[in-house]
Amino acid sequence: MLPDAAAAENGAPVGVGDPVFPSLGTTGYDALAYDLAFRYRPATHTVDATAVLTARALTALPSLELDALGLDVHTVRVDGRAAGFRTHDEKLTVVPDQPVRRGAVLQVTVEYTVDPRAHLPHTGWVPTADGFAVAGQPDGAHTVFPCNDHPSDKARLTVAVTAPDGLLGVATGHLSATGHDDGTASGGAAGGSVGGTGDGSGAAGDDGPTTTRWYVSREPVATEVVQVSVGTYTVRERTGPGGLPLRDVVPTARAADLEPALALTPAQLEWAQQRLGPFPFETYGLLPADTDDPAAFDFTGLETQTLTLYKPNFLRQAERQIGSHMMHELVHSWFGNSVSPRSWADLWLNEGHADFYGLMYRYERGWADSAGFTTLADRMRDVYAAGDQWRHDSGPVAAPTAATLFDSQRYTGGALVLFALRERVGADAFDRIERTFLQRYRGGSATTADYIRTAAEVSGGDVTAFLTDWLHGERTPPMPGHPDWTVAPVDPTARRSAPAPRGTGTL
Numbered sequence: 001m002l003p004d005a006a007a008a009e010n011g012a013p014v015g016v017g018d019p020v021f022p023s024l025g026t027t028g029y030d031a032l033a034y035d036l037a038f039r040y041r042p043a044t045h046t047v048d049a050t051a052v053l054t055a056r057a058l059t060a061l062p063s064l065e066l067d068a069l070g071l072d073v074h075t076v077r078v079d080g081r082a083a084g085f086r087t088h089d090e091k092l093t094v095v096p097d098q099p100v101r102r103g104a105v106l107q108v109t110v111e112y113t114v115d116p117r118a119h120l121p122h123t124g125w126v127p128t129a130d131g132f133a134v135a136g137q138p139d140g141a142h143t144v145f146p147c148n149d150h151p152s153d154k155a156r157l158t159v160a161v162t163a164p165d166g167l168l169g170v171a172t173g174h175l176s177a178t179g180h181d182d183g184t185a186s187g188g189a190a191g192g193s194v195g196g197t198g199d200g201s202g203a204a205g206d207d208g209p210t211t212t213r214w215y216v217s218r219e220p221v222a223t224e225v226v227q228v229s230v231g232t233y234t235v236r237e238r239t240g241p242g243g244l245p246l247r248d249v250v251p252t253a254r255a256a257d258l259e260p261a262l263a264l265t266p267a268q269l270e271w272a273q274q275r276l277g278p279f280p281f282e283t284y285g286l287l288p289a290d291t292d293d294p295a296a297f298d299f300t301g302l303e304t305q306t307l308t309l310y311k312p313n314f315l316r317q318a319e320r321q322i323g324s325h326m327m328h329e330l331v332h333s334w335f336g337n338s339v340s341p342r343s344w345a346d347l348w349l350n351e352g353h354a355d356f357y358g359l360m361y362r363y364e365r366g367w368a369d370s371a372g373f374t375t376l377a378d379r380m381r382d383v384y385a386a387g388d389q390w391r392h393d394s395g396p397v398a399a400p401t402a403a404t405l406f407d408s409q410r411y412t413g414g415a416l417v418l419f420a421l422r423e424r425v426g427a428d429a430f431d432r433i434e435r436t437f438l439q440r441y442r443g444g445s446a447t448t449a450d451y452i453r454t455a456a457e458v459s460g461g462d463v464t465a466f467l468t469d470w471l472h473g474e475r476t477p478p479m480p481g482h483p484d485w486t487v488a489p490v491d492p493t494a495r496r497s498a499p500a501p502r503g504t505g506t507l
Contacts, residue, residue, distance in 0.1 A: 014026075018345075020345055020400055026064070029148070031053060031054075031147070031153045034053055034054075034147065034155055036050070037049060040162065042130065045116065046116075047132070052110075054105065055105070057102055061099060062095070064093075064096075064108070066091065066110070067147055068146040069121075070123065071112045071145075072114065077108070078106060079106055081096070122139065125144060126296050126309070127291075130232055132230055133287065134304065135297050135309055136226060142223070151340040151341050152445045154444065157173060159172065171227060172215060176215065177213070178212070217306070219338065221337075222337070225305040232253070234255050235249055236249075236255065246284055246285050248287075250262065261315035261322060269284065272331060280334060280438075280442060287309050288312035289312065300314050308329045308330070310329075324361055324507075327361040328504055335349060336351075345399060345400060348410045351410045353418065354506075358506035359376055359505065379412075380416055381485055387487050391409070397416075397470065397472075409503075411504045421455060424463060429458065432458050433458045437455075
């Protein structure tokens with residue numbers, strides 16, 4: 001197997017060959033850890049950064065590829081020695097001073113500057129008036145840091161964020177240490193470097209006094225759900241079920257206004273854990289980004305790991321209008337973050353489950369949905385009627401394209417598949433399937449085939465062909481237990497699967 005850089009020179013495809021984003025990622029190495037350091041420069045709204053990738057070579061590597069776009073790269077080192085590099089397309093090619101042997105563990109250090117406000121073909125940055133947040137899904141993480149930007153290659157994560165005093169830097173994981181520009185520190189042992197200073201404290205410079213905060217993730221993280229943010233924030237802490245520490249990072253001026261929504265999380269966690277098992281991470285909370293710009297991001301919430309990103313005004317609504325979607329994002333902690341999709345064609349595993357449980361939560365609470373339905377069965381019957389139209393417009397549930405990735409077919413269409421499976425095997429067997437799947441693939445990634453195999457093993461029934469038809473078929477199969485449900489004919493001139501914000505049916 002050739003490394004991706006050599007493959008590119010020979011005209012071969014670059015990337016892992018994902019069916020939706022074939023150029024993303026690399027097959028040359030396995031990412032083991034990312035140690036990231038960000039220093040926010042308020043005068044220019046830019047970020048000085050250092051990314052250290054620890055990886056294991058899966059083949060001999062005369063050169064290696066990282067996904068990268070919009071990064072002004074200054075220096076690259078491999079195992080501490082200067083390396084050649086060039087940027088091209090959305091890749092950073094690194095040429096070490098000597099080839100890396102197969103099986104070796106290497107460290108690639110990239111120092112760079114980035115402008116979160118830069119106009120790029122796509123971006124993972126969310127600029128705010130006094131900082132930024134990050135929304136990397138699906139292919140934007142490599143505009144924030146150079147990486148193997150594919151959910152199949154999860155890694156350990158530490159993040160150091162340096163910001164002027166008066167601003168707060170936060171990231172995925174739990175706070176392990178805090179360092180000030182006078183060299184003092186509190187908390188656990190700190191590591192890494194910020195802005196090239198080497199000791200992580202950061203010099204005051206033109207930014208005035210600064211503080212660095214280090215965050216460590218207990219569980220592996222996929223690049224697309226990494227969160228880093230700087231702004232005028234207040235941290236609100238509370239305790240969840242079983243003593244789980246909860247952390248909300250809230251725009252200070254909006255904290256009182258948003259408190260009613262934030263206070264809903266403990267009860268939501270209790271509901272979710274009763275169905276999915278223990279929460280898989282060390283903490284959870286919400287990050288309402290401090291922006292009202294409607295173009296800041298094209299979704300309501302995003303499940304960045306341990307700290308879900310939201311539009312703040314959405315959370316100002318009454319519980320019946322936001323609770324179902326908050327459950328959708330919370331469920332992603334299990335489906336999408338703890339168990340990541342092996343490829344982007346497996347996105348329905350994330351979104352179908354999030355919609356399924358989000359809708360269950362809605363109807364159990366007695367909240368009618370936007371169409372007036374008050375039961376899951378009635379809503380699924382309506383979606384079922386549109387099944388062939390959605391397959392015509394957006395493809396089968398487990399066969400998206402880049403253009404249809406976030407269509408409703410992956411969300412409520414995925415929920416329909418889960419509803420059909422539960423009708424086929426019964427509620428008890430369905431619950432065992434869900435928990436077994438989550439336990440089996442915790443901390444890793446899984447495919448649609450993995451879910452089908454788990455369902456067949458746990459249920460003890462012949463559901464392989466059943467689920468294959470539901471997930472890959474061109475026509476909508478009969479719904480078990482509901483012979484009276486019918487599918488409407490396809491209208492080639494009407495597109496009923498037009499995407500809502502990220503396609504979710506829980507809004």
